[in-house]
Amino acid sequence: MEMTPLKRSDKLAAALLFLLVTAVTLVAAPSQGIHRDEAYYMDAGEQYITYWERVLTGQEKRPFSDGTIRRYWSYNSEHPPLMKLVYGLSWRLLHKCDCARDKGWHPAGARLESGRHVTLPLFSESTAFRLPTMATLGLLAAIVYLFFIQLLGELPWARVGALAAALLTAAQPRAFFHAQTASFDLPAAFFWVASTYAYFRAVHSRKLGSALALGAVYGLFLATKLQSFFLPIALGAHWLWLGLRARRQGARWPSPAPLISMATVGPLVLVGLWPWLWHQAPSRLAEYLRFHWTHVHYNFEYLGRNFNTPPYPWHEPLGMLITTAPVMLLVLALAGILLLAFRKATPRVGARSLLLLSGLLPISLFFRGDVPIFGETKHWLATMAFLAIAAGVAVARLSLRLVEECRVGRRGRAFLLGALVVVVTAPSVVETVRSHPHGLSHYNALAGGAPGGADLGMNRQFWGYSIVGLLPWFNTHLPEAARLYLHDWNHDAYEIYLREGRLRSDILDAGMEDPGVRSSDAALVIHEKHFNKYEYMIWNAFGHLQPAEVLTLDGVPLVTVYKRQPPRSP
Numbered sequence: 001m002e003m004t005p006l007k008r009s010d011k012l013a014a015a016l017l018f019l020l021v022t023a024v025t026l027v028a029a030p031s032q033g034i035h036r037d038e039a040y041y042m043d044a045g046e047q048y049i050t051y052w053e054r055v056l057t058g059q060e061k062r063p064f065s066d067g068t069i070r071r072y073w074s075y076n077s078e079h080p081p082l083m084k085l086v087y088g089l090s091w092r093l094l095h096k097c098d099c100a101r102d103k104g105w106h107p108a109g110a111r112l113e114s115g116r117h118v119t120l121p122l123f124s125e126s127t128a129f130r131l132p133t134m135a136t137l138g139l140l141a142a143i144v145y146l147f148f149i150q151l152l153g154e155l156p157w158a159r160v161g162a163l164a165a166a167l168l169t170a171a172q173p174r175a176f177f178h179a180q181t182a183s184f185d186l187p188a189a190f191f192w193v194a195s196t197y198a199y200f201r202a203v204h205s206r207k208l209g210s211a212l213a214l215g216a217v218y219g220l221f222l223a224t225k226l227q228s229f230f231l232p233i234a235l236g237a238h239w240l241w242l243g244l245r246a247r248r249q250g251a252r253w254p255s256p257a258p259l260i261s262m263a264t265v266g267p268l269v270l271v272g273l274w275p276w277l278w279h280q281a282p283s284r285l286a287e288y289l290r291f292h293w294t295h296v297h298y299n300f301e302y303l304g305r306n307f308n309t310p311p312y313p314w315h316e317p318l319g320m321l322i323t324t325a326p327v328m329l330l331v332l333a334l335a336g337i338l339l340l341a342f343r344k345a346t347p348r349v350g351a352r353s354l355l356l357l358s359g360l361l362p363i364s365l366f367f368r369g370d371v372p373i374f375g376e377t378k379h380w381l382a383t384m385a386f387l388a389i390a391a392g393v394a395v396a397r398l399s400l401r402l403v404e405e406c407r408v409g410r411r412g413r414a415f416l417l418g419a420l421v422v423v424v425t426a427p428s429v430v431e432t433v434r435s436h437p438h439g440l441s442h443y444n445a446l447a448g449g450a451p452g453g454a455d456l457g458m459n460r461q462f463w464g465y466s467i468v469g470l471l472p473w474f475n476t477h478l479p480e481a482a483r484l485y486l487h488d489w490n491h492d493a494y495e496i497y498l499r500e501g502r503l504r505s506d507i508l509d510a511g512m513e514d515p516g517v518r519s520s521d522a523a524l525v526i527h528e529k530h531f532n533k534y535e536y537m538i539w540n541a542f543g544h545l546q547p548a549e550v551l552t553l554d555g556v557p558l559v560t561v562y563k564r565q566p567p568r569s570p
Contacts, residue, residue, distance in 0.1 A: 003204040004153025006146065013163070014142040021170045022138035025179050029127055029134060032180040032437045033468030039492030041084050041182050042091070042129045044076040049088030051275070066279040073276040077284070078291040079184065081274045082223035086132045087182045095121040095128035124500050129182040137179035140190040141166040144385055147197040148392050151351050157399035160417050164424055165392030168329050169385050171428035174377050177439025181465075184225045189362075189381035191221035192231060195262075196358040199235050202258035203242070203350075215261030219269020226292050227379070230365065232262060234357040242350055298374035299530040304457025306529045310370040317366040320376050323447035323458060325384065326428035329391055330446075336390035339397055359386025376440075376459060395424055438466055438553045450554040460527050464488035466558045467526065469551045471497060473561070475504045477548070478522055483510040485523035487534055517541045522548070522563045538562050 051072035055063040062068055076084065123131065148162035155161060170176065178186040198217045202210040221228040236259060243253040271277050277284055299308045302316050313319070322330065340352050362380035365371055377384075399417055406416055435442035435450075440461045443453030454460065467489045478484065484507055486494060497503040510520035517523050517534075518541045525535045539545050539562075546566040551559040 003150050003201065004158070006149065010146065010149055010159070013159075014145050017145055017163075017166050018135075018138035018142040020138070021141045022135050024170075025134040025137050025176065026127075026131070028176075028436055029130055029180040030124070031468065032177070033465035034126055034490070034493035034496055035181060035183070035463030035465035036488070036490040036493070037463065038182045038465075039490045039496065040076055041079075041087060041184075042126075042496070043492060045084040045086075045088030045091060045129060045182070047072050047075055047088070048081060048085045049092050052085075053092070064275075064278065069275050069279060073274075077276050078288060080223045080225065080270065080288075081276070082220060083132065083182075083184050083187050085273070087129045090131050091125065091128045093128075094123045094131065095125050126182075126496055126500065130180060133179055133181060133183070133186055136187045136190045137170055137175065140186070140193060140385060141170045143190070143194050143197055144169045144388060147193065147200070148389055150197075151200060151348065151354070152389075152393065152396075154348055155393065155396045157396045157403070157417070160399040160421060161392035161394075161396030163392075164332075164395040164421050165388045167421070167425040168326075168332070168388040168391050168428055171425060171432050172326060172329070172384055173432045173435040173439040173442040174324060175381055175384060176432045176436065178378055178381065180437075185375070185378040185381055188221070188225040188227050189385060191217065191224055192227065192358070192362065192382035193385045195221050195228075195231055196235065196354065199238075199258055199262075200354060202261070203239070203254050206255050206257075208257060211255070211257035211261040212265060214258050215265025216269055218262045218266040219273075222266050222270040223273045226289075227362065227382075230361060231358070232259070234361045235259070235262070238350065238354050238357050241353055245349070295372050297372045298462075299528065300374045300376070300462075301457060301459040301529040302373075307373065308530070312366075312369045312371075312373050314367050314369050316373055317363045317380065320458075321363070321383075323443050323453065323456070324377055325387070325444065326431045327445050328424060328427040329384075329387060332391035332394045332424060333387040334390075335397075336393035336395075339393050340390065355386055355389060359383055359389075374462065376462075391424075395420065398424075435553070437468065438558060441466070441553045441556065441558060450556045454556045457529075460529075460556070461558060462528065464490055464493070464526050466551060467524065468497075470524070470549065470559060470561060471502050473549050474507060474522075477563075478504070478507055481506045481508065482521045483508045483519055485510045485516045485520035485538070487524050488526045488528075488531065489524070514541075520564070522561060524559055524561045526559050527557050535560070542566075 051060075051068075054060045060068055073081070121128070145162045145166040148165050149158055152158055152161070175186065175189070195214065195218045198210070198214040202214045218228070218231070221231065239254060239256075239259055246253055271281070297307075297309050299306055301307070302313065302319065340355065360383070363383040366373060366380065399420060402416055402420060403413060406412070408416065431442065431444065432439075438461070440463070441450055441453075443450055443456075443458060447453045447456060447458070464487070467486075474484070486509055491509055494503070494509060498505055510516045510523070514537055517537050520541075523538045523542070525531060525538060542562055542564050544562075544566045546562075547560045548563040548566075549561040550557050
């Protein structure tokens with residue numbers, strides 16, 4: 001495979017894309033609700049960074065003993081540590097930092113008070129935890145831009161296609177949702193694409209440094225999420241294809257150094273970042289794998305049916321893709337795939353097979369019908385980045401035709417191509433803006449929007465995050481010391497809202513299930529098909545059916561609130 005060299009302007013464009021996408025995500029994040037799993041990862045991040053802080057300051061007498069490791073690292077050990085550790089570090093530096101008082105230096109946000117240094121938090125608690133994932137979406141857009149140029153740079157107007165691909169990667173309602181959460185799905189997608197890019201560079205350069213860089217990036221992927229175990233299947237198959245092709249042509253096989261580095265450096269990075277594996281590594285690694293191999297199957301609604309055990313419809317991933325991805329992305333990606341199917345579209349050896357193998361594998365794992373589908377699109381967000389790359393191929397071809405048909409000067413050509421990028425990305429941006437902050441309730445125009453998705457019987461939401469839209473209503477309308485039944489609203493998330501002052505401190509958690517409903521002054525139900533029983537439970541306990549407030553997206557109910565005494569009729 002050949003590789004188009006990067007220009008200084010390419011690196012600058014990638015840096016600007018990173019800053020733009022990260023900034024936009026940061027601006028949008030405060031209105032994004034805290035979901036159930038996210039609260040646990042925040043707790044874990046706080047524990048992990050506390051461990052390293054105490055180790056580095058000498059406060060732990062036996063810092064590397066199994067007992068000390070267990071105390072800090074046993075919590076949430078079913079998931080690798082990297083992102084939780086980064087979340088904890090971000091929280092410590094940007095929200096909870098008291099470095100100026102303890103160490104005598106002044107980070108941004110510090111102020112002088114009563115002769116001693118204290119700090120003002122730069123961000124709220126939840127935003128500080130989430131900032132690394134926001135940056136990850138910016139990094140993903142930047143890496144897609146660079147990957148496109150180096151892999152497909154021989155296409156005419158490749159940089160226009162690369163820009164469109166980067167923007168279409170970021171402007172996806174569900175990807176944008178996950179980028180505002182302290183969880184692992186968007187980072188896993190980034191590391192899948194970044195590892196594929198690093199592999200491409202390593203195979204091309206044949207330099208030991210590139211192979212070692214691939215091993216390091218893949219190690220970070222191993223330390224992020226379980227999907228990392230499947231990437232070597234795609235890259236190994238591609239390396240084998242390159243070797244067989246070279247053998248038929250009498251050329252030498254590609255160097256095995258990239259794959260050897262993934263198999264050696266990668267695990268070393270994982271173990272180095274995960275103290276949990278420093279003792280009893282075989283049994284703890286087996287426990288980690290067994291947890292996911294036997295993972296519980298949560299409820300998921302698809303085409304009007306609630307699934308919580310396999311077998312699942314093989315077409316569920318395709319159905320979710322077709323009904324949730326921005327329509328413009330789908331159309332352009334299909335056109336790009338057709339263009340790539342013809343050799344003349346990209347003469348670069350191995351480009352198409354690499355895109356196919358690495359892009360198809362994340363979603364194809366769910367065609368089996370027995371892999372848990374409760375996360376809908378979040379488990380194969382990496383596939384969406386490769387679809388954006390395919391869409392960029394179509395945009396590059398459109399750019400060529402536009403330049404050929406409109407014979408204008410250099411400035412006019414720049415205006416036309418800029419307008420083309422705006423036209424092909426604006427619909428996706430509009431869909432993303434319109435769905436925010438309820439990205440998991442979004443359905444595209446093919447499905448008929450959120451109302452069409454509800455009519456089709458598609459999953460309405462999960463994780464209990466949408467409650468954030470009702471916080472102002474709770475603060476205004478609930479009586480003093482009200483007991484509120486939280487339903488699927490995570491208690492840890494509830495406590496974060498209390499600490500951040502977004503929820504009145506006198507509003508109490510009434511407890512779980514029927515006892516919580518019966519002891520509550522107000523109760524909510526988060527609408528998913530398998531949660532219908534809770535609404536009946538509330539009606540029975542409160543003695544009426546009249547909602548006090550309903551949170552909707554385009555008229556589709558997401559959360560309904562009931563008060564013990566029904567509102568008076570006007």
